[in-house]
Amino acid sequence: MAKDKKFVSSITDMEVDFPQWYTDVVKKAELVDYSSVRGCMVIKPYGYAIWELIQKELDRRFKETGHENVYMPMFIPESLLQKEKDHVEGFAPEVAWVTHGGENKLTERLCVRPTSETLFCEHYSNIIQSHRDLPKLYNQWCSVVRWEKTTRPFLRTMEFLWQEGHTAHATAEEAQEETIKMLNVYSDFCNDILAIPVVKGEKTAKERFAGAKATYTIESLMHDGKALQSGTSHNFGDGFAHAFDIQYTDKENKLQYVHQTSWGMTTRLIGAIIMVHGDNSGLVLPPAVAPIQVVIVPVAQQKPGVLDKAYELKERLANIARVKVDDTDRSPGWKFSEYEMKGVPVRLEVGPKDIENNQVVLARRDTGEKTVISMDELETKVKELIDDIQKNLLEKARASRDSKTYVAKNMEEFEKTINETPGFIKAMWCGDQVCEDAIKEKTAATSRCIPFEQEELSDTCVCCGKKAKHMVYWGRAY
Ligand SMILES: [Zn+2]
Secondary structure (H helix, E strand, O other): HHHHHHHHHOOOOOOOOOHHHHHHHHHHOOOOOOOOOOEEEEOOOOHHHHHHHHHHHHHHHHHOOOOOOOOOOEEEEHHHHOOOOOHHHHHHHHHHEEEEEEOOOEEEEEEEOOOHHHHHHHHHHHHHHHHHHHHEEEEEEEEOOOOOOOOEOOOOOOOEEEEEEEEEEHHHHHHHHHHHEEEHHHHHHHHHHOOOEEEEOOOOHHHHOOOOOOEEEEEEOOOOOOEEEEEEEEEEEEEHHHHHHOEOOOOOOEEEOOOOEEEEEEEEEEEEHHHOOOOOOOOOOOHHHOOEEEEEEOOOOOOOOOOHHHHHHHHHOOOOOOOHHHHHOOOHHHHHHHHHHHHOOOEEEEHHHHHOOOOOEEEOOOOEEEEEEEEEHHHHHHHHHHHHHHHHHHHHHHHHHHHHHHOOOOHHHHHHHHHOOOOOEEEEOOOOHHHHHHHHHHOEEEEEEEEEOOOOOOOOOOOOOOOOEEEEEEEEEO
C-alpha cells in the first residue's frame, strides 16, 4: 500500500504549482513523451487514442454538414506564400524553411506549412470555373509546423495535429453563414463531447487571423483561471480570391470572385480537457473521449472463477462501453491509482465475495463515489453512470467557469481581479486598439472575444472612460 500511495502523491497539487501539475499529469497519465526534437512531442498510445476519438466525432460532424476530406502537400513555395500580404506578414516569423534538397540548394525556398490557405487557394483557382462548381467544402486532417519560442505539450508545440476546413462560396452571405455554422459545430462539440462550456464571439481586429475579414472564436476557462482559445472560424471575404484570382462565372455569365472561410481545431483540445476536468489524482476524462470508459479490476483474481467472471462482465458490456479488464499481476491498489491517474470514468471491482452475492462495485472517477449494484442490472446501471458522469462534468465545468467570471467597471477593479482571482473579466470597451494595448500592457490580459451575448455593464470604456461600444471578455491566456 505504501507504494500505491507514493504513486498518487507523486503528482504536484494544482493549488501548489499549476504548470507542474499539468506536466505531471501529461507524463504520468502517459499521454506524451519528450523527444530530442525541440518543442515537439511524442504522442503516446493513450494520448493518441483520445485524439482519435476527438477526430472521429469531429469528422462525423463535418461530413454531416457536407464537407469532404482532401490532402494537400506539406510544402509551400515561397512565392505562393507571399501572394496574400497580410497572411505572409502574420506567419513569416514562425515559418520553418526548407532550403536544400539533399546537397543541392533549392532555387526557391519551401516553407513547411504553418496553415494551408495558400495551397487551397491555388487549388481552388484551378478547379473553380462556374457557379456550378460552388460551394467547395473541403477539410484536411494533417500536422502543421510553427517555430514557437516556448512550448508546452498539447498547448503549444512546434508541430501539432489539427484539422483545417477551407471553403469557397458564391456569395458573401453564404460564406458568413458557413463561418458561423462551423463555429457552432465546434461549440456543440466542446459542450456535448468534451463537456467544456465555451464563450462564443468575435475576435477584435487586433486578434484577427492574418488575412481574415472576421475571426470568430470559442473560448474556454481552465482551472487556474487562464483562458484557452479552443477553436476559430474565419471569414476571408474575397481578399484571398483577389490575391489568387479565384473567379467563377455566375448565372448571368459574369465573372465573380468567390468568398472563402477557414476553420481549425487542434491537439490543444487535449490540453483543455486536462486543465478543465483534471484534479489532484490526475486526469479526469469525459466518457465520450475516454479510450477506456470502464476498467474492470478483479480482486483476489487468483481465486477460482474471478477472472472468468471479469471477462464475462466485459462481454456483457461490450456493446455499451469501451471496456478493459486489467488482469495483470499488479495489486488492485496499484490498479486503482493507475486508472485514476488515467482518468478512466468508471472502475468496476469484482471479487469472490461479490460473485457470491451476485453484485459488483462501481466507482466513478469524477466524484469518487462507490456504489454496489446487482449483477442483474449491470448493463443499465453502467450506461446510466456513464451518461451521468458526462453530464456532471459539464455542469461542474460550467459552475467553475461561472464562479471565475467577473465584472470590472474601471482599471482598478480590473487589475485587482486579474491579480487576485484570475478568470474571465467582462468589461466594456470603446473599440479603440489603444485601450486594448494599454490593458494588455498593464495586466497581461488580452481580449478573448466580443461575445455574441452582449450585456450592458456600463456606458463607458473600462480603460479610457469614453463611450463604450462592446462588452468584451478579457483574460490571461495560454
Ligand atoms: Zn477605451
